[in-house]
Amino acid sequence: MTSLLNVEDLVKNFGGLTAVSDVNMHLDDDELVALIGPNGAGKTTLFNLLTGVIVPSSGSITFRGTDGTISLNGMKAYKIANLGMARTFQNIRLFKELSVLDNVLIAMTAHYKEDFFQSVFRLPRFYKTESQIRKEAIELLKIFELQNDLDKLAKNLPYGIQRRLEIVRGLAMKPKVLFLDEPAAGMNPEETADLTRLIRQVQRDFHITVLLIEHDMSLVMNLASRIYVLDHGSLLAEGTPTEIQQNKAVIKAYLGEEA
Numbered sequence: 001m002t003s004l005l006n007v008e009d010l011v012k013n014f015g016g017l018t019a020v021s022d023v024n025m026h027l028d029d030d031e032l033v034a035l036i037g038p039n040g041a042g043k044t045t046l047f048n049l050l051t052g053v054i055v056p057s058s059g060s061i062t063f064r065g066t067d068g069t070i071s072l073n074g075m076k077a078y079k080i081a082n083l084g085m086a087r088t089f090q091n092i093r094l095f096k097e098l099s100v101l102d103n104v105l106i107a108m109t110a111h112y113k114e115d116f117f118q119s120v121f122r123l124p125r126f127y128k129t130e131s132q133i134r135k136e137a138i139e140l141l142k143i144f145e146l147q148n149d150l151d152k153l154a155k156n157l158p159y160g161i162q163r164r165l166e167i168v169r170g171l172a173m174k175p176k177v178l179f180l181d182e183p184a185a186g187m188n189p190e191e192t193a194d195l196t197r198l199i200r201q202v203q204r205d206f207h208i209t210v211l212l213i214e215h216d217m218s219l220v221m222n223l224a225s226r227i228y229v230l231d232h233g234s235l236l237a238e239g240t241p242t243e244i245q246q247n248k249a250v251i252k253a254y255l256g257e258e259a
């Protein structure tokens with residue numbers, strides 16, 4: 001079977017700077033993959049390319065959808081999201097003035113195609129869907145131990161909890177692939193350990209593919225079954241955590257000579 005997401009010879013130039021250079025990679029069903037590399041290596045740019053935030057200069061990105069393989073090149077971000085690709089951002093992008101529950105409901109309702117007459121005339125199925133969506137949202141929030149914070153405004157949550165809520169919002173879109181951009185950034189070791197457990201649990205329970213960018217090596221080595229290493233926009237290595245930890249080029253470029 002072809003990969004779920006396939007990237008071939010992907011390039012992104014910003015003027016004279018090549019931020020992503022000839023990258024080839026693939027994501028398969030139901031796997032947890034990490035993307036690591038030093039600051040400025042091109043990780044976020046690659047995420048932005050895969051999720052349609054920016055368009056590639058050249059190369060191809062294809063996704064195995066329900067109706068066959070689709071090219072994502074030049075596709076709008078919302079269409080890519082509707083195909084089943086959700087993401088979180090390095091800088092938290094919650095609706096800060098809305099409650100925890102509303103933040104999740106908005107992400108969820110984007111996924112339900114409302115029947116016009118059902119909603120305008122508020123027919124029974126409309127209410128059923130509404131209460132069903134609410135129930136699902138609360139179930140999801142429970143997994144992330146946010147069930148007691150439903151009415152709190154997102155802006156009033158501690159930073160680590162806001163990061164968790166972002167992941168819940170991503171999951172609320174029922175993705176096939178979830179892209180997490182530095183999910184543990186700014187967390188203390190205890191919060192990171194909790195988050196590691198949660199990411200593993202949702203990846204397994206929801207049978208989704210996760211690609212995560214992370215600088216916290218304990219999280220990466222504990223979670224990922226495969227790791228891609230970017231350096232100066234190019235792929236330096238790909239392998240299991242053990243292979244990456246022993247890769248001389250990675251040690252030199254990423255972890256430092258003495259590591």
Ligand SMILES: Nc1ncnc2c1ncn2[C@@H]1O[C@H](COP(=O)(O)OP(=O)(O)OP(=O)(O)O)[C@@H](O)[C@H]1O
Nearest residue numbers: 014017018019037038039040041042043044045046
């Ligand atoms: N919109 C842009 N315009 C010009 N240059 C950009 C743009 N976005 C990123 N870059 C440059 O592309 C390179 C890769 O940046 P990117 O943010 O993808 O790296 P990163 O690996 O995510 O870094 P970090 O770990 O610090 O987040 C950097 O040199 C950055 O300055």
